Amino acid sequence: MVKNSQKVKRTKLTKSVIRPYLYLIPLFTFLIVFTYYPIARMFYLSLFQWGIGSKKVFIGIENxxxxxxxxxxxxxxxxxxxxxxxxxxxxxxxxxxxxxxxxxxxxxxxxxxxxxxxxxxxxxxxxxxxxxxxxxxxxxxxxxxxxxxxxxxxxxxxxxxxxxxxxxxxxxxxxxxxxxxxxxxxxxxxxxxxxxxxxxxxxxxxxxxxxxxxxxxxxxxxxxxxxxxxxxxxxxxxxxxxxxxxxxxxxxxxxxxxxxxxxxxxxxxxxxxxxxxxxxxxxxxxxxxxxxxxxx
Amino acid sequence: MRSQTRNKVWIFMEKNHVTTNLVLIITSAIIVIPLFWIIITAIKGPAEIFYRPFSLIPERFALFSNIAEAWSRAPFTNYYWNTVVVVMGLLVVQLIIAIPAAYAFARLEFKGKNLLFMIVLVKLMITAQSVLLPNYLLVSSLGLLDTKLAIALPYFSSPLAVLLFRQAFKQIPQEVVDAAEIDGCQGLKFIWHIGISLIKPMIVALSVISIVYHWNEFFWPMLVTDTAKARTLTIGLALFGLKGETGAEWTLTMAITIVVIIPLFFMFAVFRRQFINSFMQSGTTG
The missing domain is CATH 1.10.3720.10 (MetI-like)
Known part of the structure; x- marks a missing residue:
C-alpha cells in the first residue's frame, strides 16, 4: 500500500517536472531549426569562399x-x-x-x-x-x-x-x-x-x-x-x-x-x-x- | 468693428474645429487618391484607357468583365487557394505551438524558465528580411523550394503569439485553475476546455495580425516559389501587373487588385477597433 502510493507520488512528481518542457518542445524545435541554426550557419558561411557546387575555402574576414x-x-x-x-x-x-x-x-x-x-x-x-x-x-x-x-x-x-x-x-x-x-x-x-x-x-x-x-x-x-x-x-x-x-x-x-x-x-x-x-x-x-x- | 467680426469667425472656427477638420479632410483625401484611382481604373473598359484615360465616370461598368478577363489569363484561382491554405494553415500551427508554450511560461515553474523566455524574445527582434538568405539556404537544402510549406515554415514559432498569450494566461485567477484541478481538469485538458476561452480576445488579436501579415507578404514567398503550384495571391498579382505594358492591361490589374484587398477591407470594417489595437501591439513582426 505504502509502496504503491509512493510510486503514484513519484510519477506525479516526474510528470510535473517534465510537463513544462513538453509544452515547450514544439516551439523550441522550430525556433532552433528555422531561426537560430540558419543564422549561425550564415555567420559561419560568411567566413568562407564558396558558391553553388564549389568547395568551401576558409578565408577568415576577407569577405x-x-x-x-x-x-x-x-x-x-x-x-x-x-x-x-x-x-x-x-x-x-x-x-x-x-x-x-x-x-x-x-x-x-x-x-x-x-x-x-x-x-x-x-x-x-x-x-x-x-x-x-x-x-x-x-x-x-x-x-x-x-x-x-x-x-x-x-x-x-x-x-x-x-x-x-x-x-x-x-x-x-x-x-x-x-x-x-x-x-x-x-x-x-x-x-x-x-x-x-x-x-x-x-x-x-x-x-x-x-x-x-x-x-x-x-x-x-x-x-x-x-x-x-x-x-x-x-x-x-x-x-x-x-x-x-x-x-x-x-x-x-x-x-x-x-x-x-x-x-x-x-x-x-x-x-x-x-x-x-x-x-x-x-x-x-x-x-x-x-x-x-x-x-x- | 472689423476685428470683432474677425474674432467671432476665429471663435467659431475654434469651437467647431473647422481648421482641424479641413486639414484632416485634405490629408485624408490625398491618401485616398490611390484607392480612388484603383476603383476608377478597374471599372473602365480596357479600350477606354486610350482615348479617355482621365475620365472620372467610365462609359460602361466593366469591373466584372475585367476580373473575368484577368482570371482567364493567369491562374488566380490557384493563387487564391494557395493564399488561403498558407494563411489559415499557418495560423492554426502558430496557435497549436504557442498556446501550450505560453501556458508553461505563465503558470508553471521550471528550471531555466527565464533563459528560455529570453531566447523566445530575441526572435521577436529578428525581422523577416534579415534572415531571407539563411532561411532560403535551409529551405532549399531540405528540398522544399516551390511548396506552400516553405512559405510558412519560418513562421511556425511565433514569439509574438507566445508573448501575448503568456500575458493573457497570467491574468487568469489562481482560484479558477485550482477549481478546475479539483475537477480533474489540468494541463492540456485545462488549456483546451477552459484556457482557450479565457484568452480568446488575445487569440483574436493575434489572428488579425497573422492573417494580415501573411496575406500581404511578398518577398519571402516570391523567393521560395517558382510556379503557380505554390505561389500566393500577392505574387500572382504583382507579376501579372508587371507584365502589363500597356494601359489596357492596367484595367485588368486594378480589377484584380480590388479582389485581393477586399477581404482585408472587409476584415478591417468588421474588426476596426480590434484591428487598430492589434497593430499597436505588433510593431515590427507578424
Whole structure:
C-alpha cells in the first residue's frame, strides 16, 4: 500500500517536472531549426569562399574586407540612409502634426483614422503596383494632375524620392494611430492649467505635448527606420534599383548578389552585417517599448 | 468693428474645429487618391484607357468583365487557394505551438524558465528580411523550394503569439485553475476546455495580425516559389501587373487588385477597433 502510493507520488512528481518542457518542445524545435541554426550557419558561411557546387575555402574576414571595399555597397548604404531619413522625417512629423490636430472630440475621428490607416493594411507589393500606374509617364494620374511628362521611376534624380512617396503613403497613417494613442494618455489637467495661464496652441505643443510625448516619438522614429530598411518590395517592383543604382537599397542589393549573381559568400557577409544592424535597431525599439509600458 | 467680426469667425472656427477638420479632410483625401484611382481604373473598359484615360465616370461598368478577363489569363484561382491554405494553415500551427508554450511560461515553474523566455524574445527582434538568405539556404537544402510549406515554415514559432498569450494566461485567477484541478481538469485538458476561452480576445488579436501579415507578404514567398503550384495571391498579382505594358492591361490589374484587398477591407470594417489595437501591439513582426 505504502509502496504503491509512493510510486503514484513519484510519477506525479516526474510528470510535473517534465510537463513544462513538453509544452515547450514544439516551439523550441522550430525556433532552433528555422531561426537560430540558419543564422549561425550564415555567420559561419560568411567566413568562407564558396558558391553553388564549389568547395568551401576558409578565408577568415576577407569577405568582410571585400564588401567594405566595394563602392556599390557604400552607394547602397548611402541611398538607404537618404531613403530612411527622408521618409522617416516626413512621415513621422506629418503623423505627429495630424495626431495633435485630431486629438480632440471630433465627430469624424474614426473616419479619418480609417482613411489615413488603410494603406498600411494592403500589401506593400500591391501599393507598389498602384503607384507604378499613378507614376506612369503617359497615362498616369500624377503627370496628368501636374501637367508634366516626367518619367518618375526612370529618372536618376527622381526614382528614389518616388519610392519615398510610396513609403510615406504606406506608413504615415500607422504612425498617426500610434501618436494618437500616446496623446490620449496625456493628463488633461496640465492643459487646463496652461490655458489658464494663457498659453497659445503652439506654446502648448512646444512646452507640454512635445516633451510629454517624446518617448512615443522616439519609438515611432525607430519603428519607421526599421520599416524603411525593410522596404525591399518597393525597389523590386518599381525600379529594380535603377537607373544606375540610384534607387538601390540594401536588401535589394543583397537579393541581387545572392539570387541574380549567386555570390553566396558575399551575400552571406552582407546578410550578416544587415542582421546585426537590424538586431541592434529592433533591440533598441523593444527597450524603448518596455520603458514606455512601465513608465508611461 | 472689423476685428470683432474677425474674432467671432476665429471663435467659431475654434469651437467647431473647422481648421482641424479641413486639414484632416485634405490629408485624408490625398491618401485616398490611390484607392480612388484603383476603383476608377478597374471599372473602365480596357479600350477606354486610350482615348479617355482621365475620365472620372467610365462609359460602361466593366469591373466584372475585367476580373473575368484577368482570371482567364493567369491562374488566380490557384493563387487564391494557395493564399488561403498558407494563411489559415499557418495560423492554426502558430496557435497549436504557442498556446501550450505560453501556458508553461505563465503558470508553471521550471528550471531555466527565464533563459528560455529570453531566447523566445530575441526572435521577436529578428525581422523577416534579415534572415531571407539563411532561411532560403535551409529551405532549399531540405528540398522544399516551390511548396506552400516553405512559405510558412519560418513562421511556425511565433514569439509574438507566445508573448501575448503568456500575458493573457497570467491574468487568469489562481482560484479558477485550482477549481478546475479539483475537477480533474489540468494541463492540456485545462488549456483546451477552459484556457482557450479565457484568452480568446488575445487569440483574436493575434489572428488579425497573422492573417494580415501573411496575406500581404511578398518577398519571402516570391523567393521560395517558382510556379503557380505554390505561389500566393500577392505574387500572382504583382507579376501579372508587371507584365502589363500597356494601359489596357492596367484595367485588368486594378480589377484584380480590388479582389485581393477586399477581404482585408472587409476584415478591417468588421474588426476596426480590434484591428487598430492589434497593430499597436505588433510593431515590427507578424
Amino acid at each position: 568582410y574586407i571585400t564588401v567594405s571595399t566595394t563602392p556599390l555597397f557604400w552607394q547602397v548604404v548611402r541611398n538607404n540612409i537618404v531613403f530612411s531619413f527622408g521618409s522617416v522625417f516626413i512621415s513621422v512629423s506629418l503623423a505627429l502634426f495630424l495626431a495633435v490636430l485630431a486629438n480632440k472630440n471630433l465627430k469624424f475621428k474614426g473616419f479619418y483614422q480609417s482613411l489615413l490607416f488603410y494603406p498600411h493594411i494592403i500589401p506593400l507589393a500591391v501599393g507598389a503596383l498602384i503607384w507604378i500606374w499613378l507614376f506612369n509617364p503617359r497615362q498616369g494620374l500624377f503627370n496628368h494632375l501636374l501637367g508634366a511628362e516626367v518619367n518618375w521611376l526612370n529618372s536618376f534624380e527622381l526614382a528614389l524620392p518616388s519610392l519615398m512617396v510610396v513609403q510615406i503613403w504606406a506608413n504615415m497613417g500607422y504612425y498617426f494611430l500610434l501618436f494618437l494613442a500616446g496623446l490620449q494618455n496625456l493628463p488633461a489637467s496640465l492643459y487646463e492649467v496652461a490655458e489658464l495661464d494663457g498659453a497659445n496652441s503652439w506654446q502648448k505643443f512646444r512646452h507640454l505635448t512635445f516633451p510629454l510625448i517624446s518617448s512615443t516619438t522616439f519609438f515611432v522614429i525607430l519603428l519607421a527606420i526599421i520599416h524603411s530598411i525593410q522596404s525591399v518590395d518597393l525597389v523590386y517592383l518599381m525600379t529594380e534599383g535603377g537607373p544606375a543604382n540610384s534607387s538601390n537599397l540594401i536588401i535589394y542589393y543583397l537579393y541581387t548578389e545572392a539570387f541574380r549573381w549567386w555570390h553566396l559568400d558575399i551575400a552571406s557577409t552582407i546578410s550578416s552585417i544587415l542582421f546585426i544592424v537590424l538586431l541592434l535597431l529592433t533591440a533598441l525599439y523593444f527597450i524603448l517599448l518596455e520603458r514606455k509600458v512601465y513608465y508611461a
